[in-house]
Amino acid sequence: MKTLEELKAFYDTELVAExxxxxxxxxxxxxxxxxxxxxxxxxxxxxxxAVMAQGGPPFxxxxxLVGGAIVGGIAFSFISKGYKAEFxxxxxxxxxxxxxxxxxxxxxxxxxxxxFKTSTLFKHSIxxxxxxxxxxxxxxxxxxAFSEIHAEYKTSSGTGKxxxxxxxxxFKGLFFIADFNKHFKGQTVVLPxxxxxxxxxxxxxxxxxxxxxxxxxKLEDVExxxxxxxxxxxxxxxxxxxxxxxxxxxxxxxxxTGTKIYLxxxxxxxxxxxxxxxxxxxxxxxxxxxxxxxxxDYARDLSLAVAIVEDxxxxxxxxxxx
Amino acid sequence: xxGLIIAAVIVGxxxxxxxxxxxxxxxxxxxxxxxxxxxxxxxxKRWDLIPNLVSTVKGYADHERTLFENITEARSKAMxxxxxxxxxxGLENSFMQLLGVVRATVENYxxxxxxxxxxxxxxxxxxxxxxxxxxxxxxxxxxxxxNNAVQMFPTxxxxxxxxxxxxELFQIEADEREKPQVGGLL
Numbered sequence: 001m002k003t004l005e006e007l008k009a010f011y012d013t014e015l016v017a018e019x020x021x022x023x024x025x026x027x028x029x030x031x032x033x034x035x036x037x038x039x040x041x042x043x044x045x046x047x048x049x050a051v052m053a054q055g056g057p058p059f060x061x062x063x064x065l066v067g068g069a070i071v072g073g074i075a076f077s078f079i080s081k082g083y084k085a086e087f088x089x090x091x092x093x094x095x096x097x098x099x100x101x102x103x104x105x106x107x108x109x110x111x112x113x114x115x116f117k118t119s120t121l122f123k124h125s126i127x128x129x130x131x132x133x134x135x136x137x138x139x140x141x142x143x144x145a146f147s148e149i150h151a152e153y154k155t156s157s158g159t160g161k162x163x164x165x166x167x168x169x170x171f172k173g174l175f176f177i178a179d180f181n182k183h184f185k186g187q188t189v190v191l192p193x194x195x196x197x198x199x200x201x202x203x204x205x206x207x208x209x210x211x212x213x214x215x216x217x218k219l220e221d222v223e224x225x226x227x228x229x230x231x232x233x234x235x236x237x238x239x240x241x242x243x244x245x246x247x248x249x250x251x252x253x254x255x256x257t258g259t260k261i262y263l264x265x266x267x268x269x270x271x272x273x274x275x276x277x278x279x280x281x282x283x284x285x286x287x288x289x290x291x292x293x294x295x296x297d298y299a300r301d302l303s304l305a306v307a308i309v310e311d312x313x314x315x316x317x318x319x320x321x322x
Numbered sequence: 323x324x325g326l327i328i329a330a331v332i333v334g335x336x337x338x339x340x341x342x343x344x345x346x347x348x349x350x351x352x353x354x355x356x357x358x359x360x361x362x363x364x365x366x367k368r369w370d371l372i373p374n375l376v377s378t379v380k381g382y383a384d385h386e387r388t389l390f391e392n393i394t395e396a397r398s399k400a401m402x403x404x405x406x407x408x409x410x411x412g413l414e415n416s417f418m419q420l421l422g423v424v425r426a427t428v429e430n431y432x433x434x435x436x437x438x439x440x441x442x443x444x445x446x447x448x449x450x451x452x453x454x455x456x457x458x459x460x461x462x463x464x465x466x467x468x469n470n471a472v473q474m475f476p477t478x479x480x481x482x483x484x485x486x487x488x489x490e491l492f493q494i495e496a497d498e499r500e501k502p503q504v505g506g507l508l
Contacts, residue, residue, distance in 0.1 A: 085418055182452070218463050235353075235464070237454035320449040 001306050002099055004296075010098050011295050022083070023290055029083045030285070036075040038299055039151050044068040051237055068200055080285045087283035088133075095298050100306060102138035107281075109134030110147040110297065119177075119264040119271035120189060123212055124170045126150040131175075135279045136301035139178075139306055140315035146176035146305050149273075173259075173275040180241075180270040181314050187214065188241050190250070192261040193229040203295045221247045227254060228261075241265050246312065253311045272308050343480045350468040354489060361457035365400075365414065368450045372397045375443055381425070381503075382434035386427055393420055412503050458492045465489045 002010075048064040088107040096105045110131030117126075134147035158164050195203035208216040213231035217238040224247040232238030245317040254261050262273040280301040284294055309315060387490065396417050399405070434440055440507050470489045472481040480486075 033325075218467070220459060220463065235357065236453070236460045237458050239459045240453050243452065243455070244459075272338075318445065318448050319452060320445050322445075 001299075003045045007099070007295070007299055008292065010095075011292055014094065014098075015091065015295065016060065016290075018094075019289055022087055022090065025083050025086070025289065026155075026285060026289060029080050032079050033076050036079060038256055039070045040068050040072045040075065047245040052207060064116065070271070071160060071314060073111045074303060083285070084283045087289075089283065091295075092281050092283070092298055096135060096302055099299060099302055100137070100139055102140075103144075104136050106134045106136070109136075109147060111149060111177065116151065116175060117175065119273070120187070120266065121191070121262045121264050121271060121273050122151065122170045124153050126151045126170060128167065135302075139309045142181070142309050143179040144177065144305065144309060146174060148174070149175040158238060160173055171275060172277070173273065174280065174304060176274070176308055178267060178270050178272075178309060178314055180268060181317050181321060182241060182319050183268065184237050184265060186237050187264070187266040188217070188232035188238040189213065190228050190230050190233075192260045192262065193225075193227055196226065196229065199239075217242075218243075219247065224248075224251055227251065227314070249312050253307065256307070256311070270312070270314070285321065340480055343477045344484065347468075347471055347477060347481055347486050350422050350464070350471050351486065353410050354464045354468050357457065357461045361454065361461055364450060364457055368447070368454065369397050369400050371443065371450070375447070376388070377388075378437070378439050378443055379428070379434060382431045382437070383427065388393075389420075389423060389427060393424070396420060417500075460488060462491050 030121045044064045044067070050063055051060055056080065079308065085107065088105075092107070093105040095129065096103050097242045111134065113129045114125065116129070128307070129149070130150050131149040132149050135147045138144065152167045154161060154165050154167050154168055156165050163187070191314075195206050199206065204218075206215075207229050210231070212215070214233045215235065216230065217230040219225055219230060219236060219239070219242065222243065222303075230238060230242065250261065250263065259274050259276055262271075262275075264271040281298055283289070372393060376393060379386070380390065382422075396413060400410070400413055400417075428435055470490050471477045472486050
């Protein structure tokens with residue numbers, strides 16, 4: 001990663017001119033959106049007024065209000081779509097390659113469903129799988145790929161007309177894969193610990209009975225054990241991967257980012273899932289883009305992924321795997 | 323008749339619980355043996371690398387005689403197969419220190435440090451050290467698990483009856499503990 005000053009210089013020399021062009025487009029999008037919203041509002045009011053004049057009940061207004069908001073929202077996302085795509089292509093893509101020359105950005109790309117499943121971090125069957133902002137390439141010596149992922153399952157209740165479908169999130173956030181720096185054959189999974197935090201020793205017993213996972217791995221780092229639960233197919237291999245220093249590094253990373261962390265080591269790769277509500281690499285539409293602040297924000301989004309490689313020491317290759 | 327059934331159930335429970343406890347103790351003891359076996363195999367692998375290491379280093383630093391002699395002696399001791407588990411642990415610990423000396427010595431021979439053969443050896447040794455350290459930790463975890471079962475109520479009753487005794491943990495020497503995990507390359 002580059003320093004703040006370097007990014008600032010890059011912003012001044014390379015980005016400002018392009019941002020100015022895009023800012024004009026953004027303003028046009030705002031004007032078009034306002035017009036669209038105005039049209040929707042007037043139309044809605046006229047129809048609502050007509051219905052009420054025909055003797056419709058007053059609460060029909062609420063119906064029109066909600067309907068108008070939905071139509072307005074759709075119109076807004078439709079109008080701003082082209083601008084957002086252009087912004088990602090012209091600005092975000094540049095920022096990413098500037099900060100990490102080994103990386104390529106594809107705004108519409110995502111980590112595919114099969115890869116997500118291979119990690120076995122989330123065992124629930126998936127009904128809807130979406131994502132965007134895929135980044136590929138190398139950081140230092142380490143091959144990486146990551147994107148935003150939103151995986152959901154649905155539940156249905158009732159029958160016929162009353163049938164209701166609800167969507168539940170399995171995972172939403174940053175999903176990251178990298179080539180791990182050691183060879184291994186089996187699988188090791190590190191999950192945030194909930195049972196042990198709530199029930200202590202009894203929780204640990206419950207965890208060892210978890211049928212959907214491999215053997216429980218009890219590690220000697222007390223702090224790590226408090227935060228995470230580890231399952232693995234091989235007691236020794238799990239400890240070979242989770243060296244005492246890596247456990248400390250994972251803890252440090254968790255402290256720094258303040259999010260939950262899911263890690264899986266399988267097929268020579270490490271998979272990291274960071275749940276988050278924030279939409280990463282998202283162009284601003286409502287407010288000015290001429291400031292340095294949003295640019296800095298994109299750099300922060302990227303630094304999260306870079307931090308995985310650096311904090312987990314994935315670039316250190318002193319073992320037999322080069 | 324119902325009295326008989328109740329009696330049978332009670333007797334059954336009194337049989338099943340001790341059997342379960344006994345089996346879990348055996349399972350835990352076998353886990354310890356199993357991991358010790360794996361660790362032993364890794365240690366042997368490392369000893370097998372030593373002649374290779376010695377000949378590589380000799381090519382560049384022939385006059386470090388005492389060092390080679392010490393290493394070779396340690397190896398022949400380890401390979402003799404006549405050591406108790408405790409002696410093995412002691413030898414492992416002193417050998418770790420010897421490897422530290424090799425690391426320091428190699429610093430004086432830049433050609434050696436840069437040679438392909440040596441780089442390859444260094445990687446293989448690092449790999450093995452990391453695996454051995456993992457195996458030690460797995461061994462200690464398995465022993466702790468087993469010792470807990472031997473000493474805690476109610477499994478300690480069964481353990482006492484069938485002669486399950488507590489096992490020793492692998493001690494990691496203080497100076498080794500201070501060594502950085504991945505630093506201090508050979």
